[in-house]
Amino acid sequence: MGDDRTPAVDAFWRAYCEASAVDPASRVDVYGFGDSPEMADELAALVRTGPKRATAGLFEDHDPTTNPVPEPGVHSVIVDGRGEPVCVVRTTDVQVKSLRDADAAFAWDEGEGDRSLEYWMAAHRGFFARAQAAQGRSFSDDDLVVYERFELVWPPPTETI
Numbered sequence: 001m002g003d004d005r006t007p008a009v010d011a012f013w014r015a016y017c018e019a020s021a022v023d024p025a026s027r028v029d030v031y032g033f034g035d036s037p038e039m040a041d042e043l044a045a046l047v048r049t050g051p052k053r054a055t056a057g058l059f060e061d062h063d064p065t066t067n068p069v070p071e072p073g074v075h076s077v078i079v080d081g082r083g084e085p086v087c088v089v090r091t092t093d094v095q096v097k098s099l100r101d102a103d104a105a106f107a108w109d110e111g112e113g114d115r116s117l118e119y120w121m122a123a124h125r126g127f128f129a130r131a132q133a134a135q136g137r138s139f140s141d142d143d144l145v146v147y148e149r150f151e152l153v154w155p156p157p158t159e160t161i
Contacts, residue, residue: 005030009077012085016154022075029076035130037081043112044078044086047152051111058128059096059144060137070094070148088154093147099124100141109149 009030017024033043033055046052062069070076070091078086099121107120125141132139 006083009079009083009085013075013077013088016075016088020154027074029070029074030079031076032079032081032083035127040079040081044080046111047078047089048087048155051115053111053151054106054109054147054149056102056106056110056124056148057146058131059146061131062146069096069146075153076150087152089150090153091148091150093149095147096144097147098142099128099145102145102147106147106149 013028014024016022032040034040043052059069061067072091072093074091076089076091078089080086102117102121102124104117107117108115110120113119113123124145125139128143128145129139132143
């Protein structure tokens, strides 16, 4: 899902900045996860309440001007399937490598399904194939993927993982 900047997102970002002494003019990315409102809701909830501390996206979908690759230290406002802000995360690590180079530690950190590499690979092959097909492109395990780890910074976590 793309840049979902709304007045509600801007207000949420400003509240976080005021509470955390972060410059509100600093880069902030805004996005929902997945390719449906239901998936955005489900994955945002996993970030807000528990195990999701990573995400992966196709490198090809990034553009230096409109959708740059995340960088450590950059904040993102995560939105739900209606575009409402759910939380703020801060990127801690970014790697670009092929899908076939995913590892069990990353699958675990992504926090989806049973958190296994097998589940993660099957889910992401399907997701990336749908995304590429929608753009008239094919997908392979050799395609470059942006592997991003992050920490939840706002609101504070409600439970220990």
